[in-house]
Amino acid sequence: MASSRILELSSIIATNTERIDGFLTSHGFPYPTFEIDAPLQAIVHFDIASSVPRSGRATFGQISSSCGLTESDTRQLLRHAMTNYIFQEPEKGYVSHTASSVALVDVPMMGRYVEMVSSELWPTATTALHLTTKIQAFNVANHTNRPFYEEIARFPDRASRFAVAMDLINASESMKPIHVVENYDWAGLKENAVVIDIGGSHGQISIALATKFPHLRCIVQDIKGVIAEGKDMLPEHLNGRVMFMEHDFFTEQPVKNADIYFFRWVFHNWSDKYCIKILRSLIPALKKGASVVINEFCIADPGMIPLHKEKELRSYDLGMKSLFNSKERESEDWENLLKIADRRFLFKGARVPAGSSLAIIEACWDGDGQ
Ligand SMILES: C[S@@+](CC[C@H](N)C(=O)[O-])C[C@H]1O[C@@H](n2cnc3c(N)ncnc32)[C@H](O)[C@@H]1O
Numbered sequence: 360m361a362s363s364r365i366l367e368l369s370s371i372i373a374t375n376t377e378r379i380d381g382f383l384t385s386h387g388f389p390y391p392t393f394e395i396d397a398p399l400q401a402i403v404h405f406d407i408a409s410s411v412p413r414s415g416r417a418t419f420g421q422i423s424s425s426c427g428l429t430e431s432d433t434r435q436l437l438r439h440a441m442t443n444y445i446f447q448e449p450e451k452g453y454v455s456h457t458a459s460s461v462a463l464v465d466v467p468m469m470g471r472y473v474e475m476v477s478s479e480l481w482p483t484a485t486t487a488l489h490l491t492t493k494i495q496a497f498n499v500a501n502h503t504n505r506p507f508y509e510e511i512a513r514f515p516d517r518a519s520r521f522a523v524a525m526d527l528i529n530a531s532e533s534m535k536p537i538h539v540v541e542n543y544d545w546a547g548l549k550e551n552a553v554v555i556d557i558g559g560s561h562g563q564i565s566i567a568l569a570t571k572f573p574h575l576r577c578i579v580q581d582i583k584g585v586i587a588e589g590k591d592m593l594p595e596h597l598n599g600r601v602m603f604m605e606h607d608f609f610t611e612q613p614v615k616n617a618d619i620y621f622f623r624w625v626f627h628n629w630s631d632k633y634c635i636k637i638l639r640s641l642i643p644a645l646k647k648g649a650s651v652v653i654n655e656f657c658i659a660d661p662g663m664i665p666l667h668k669e670k671e672l673r674s675y676d677l678g679m680k681s682l683f684n685s686k687e688r689e690s691e692d693w694e695n696l697l698k699i700a701d702r703r704f705l706f707k708g709a710r711v712p713a714g715s716s717l718a719i720i721e722a723c724w725d726g727d728g729q
Pocket of ligand 1: 508525526529557558559560561563580581582585606607608609622623624625628
């Protein structure tokens with residue numbers, strides 16, 4: 360009967376609520392709330408976040424004169440945001456922060472992330488009909504023929520904002536560098552082993568690796584502007600152990616005989632044809648036994664993981680389609696990709712460490728070396 364299913368669901372909710380309650384209490388964690396001190400993060404950016412005092416409140420008129428919108432527009436905008444718990448109106452006519460809105464003030468990266476999502480990703484989602492043509496949604500939305508990275512590299516602020524968004528994503532629990540740092544045998548690599556972090560952005564993984572494993576030397580490769588920022592941001596004590604190098608991964612890999620060629624979240628931006636080109640560009644540099652380590656999503660079969668996780672992966676999958684005409688891949692896709700690039704890439708498997716969103720996919724080079 361329908362009602363017994365509802366009772367069953369409410370009992371599941373009660374049981375799981377008790378588990379969450381027990382977990383929070385036993386770890387001394389605060390309870391989730393939208394109050395200002397709650398550890399929640401904002402999902403939407405409003406320029407006016409800094410016009411509202413961090414504690415206390417402001418009228419719509421005060422906010423409007425500091426942010427430059429009309430009072431009426433300010434009220435419309437904020438009252439809509441409030442339905443998503445972004446700002447609140449504790450008393451009619453007065454606005455104060457919630458945990459979500461104050462994060463825009465307290466976590467500067469958050470504003471940059473939201474700007475990136477709303478200006479780079481959202482416009483492409485509304486042009487999904489172009490899935491049926493050879494034209495990418497990103498190109499339609501941006502009135503350009505250039506691919507994503509080439510286009511944003513023309514606007515230093517967009518390239519920089521994208522890299523900051525990557526930094527913020529890497530700060531989320533299931534994306535933290537620690538998952539790849541702790542779930543691969545970096546410790547077993549020889550003294551002064553060289554890791555090439557290709558498309559490594561600001562070098563977050565290399566920084567985490569070099570910090571935990573002093574015997575490693577890491578070289579981060581990326582496009583020009585990103586590399587310049589990475590160099591500036593590198594903690595001084597890692598100078599000489601984490602290096603930055605401008606390199607286009609579609610061209611021959613300049614660092615020969617490294618131990619590990621590492622790619623994190625790079626291939627999902629490219630369709631198979633381009634991934635194969637990236638992999639083949641490595642070949643002249645590879646010594647026998649070199650490893651290619653890929654840290655990416657590895658989509659499970661439908662229904663095999665909790666729905667909320669599958670939803671996240673399928674959303675990324677469609678996002679990759681509209682931005683790059685690419686996709687997220689399954690274990691078999693990874694194996695095939697490596698095999699098609701060159702049969703000497705021996706696929707060693709794909710596994711998702713507990714707590715990590717990304718899988719570790721590994722191949723070993725079985726060529727003679729050149
Ligand atoms: C999705 S981001 C991943 C960044 C980083 N590996 C991480 O996990 O945070 C992809 C990276 O590839 C870089 N990239 C794009 N095209 C490139 C190219 N042709 N050569 C080198 N790097 C490139 C981008 O600048 C960006 O940093």
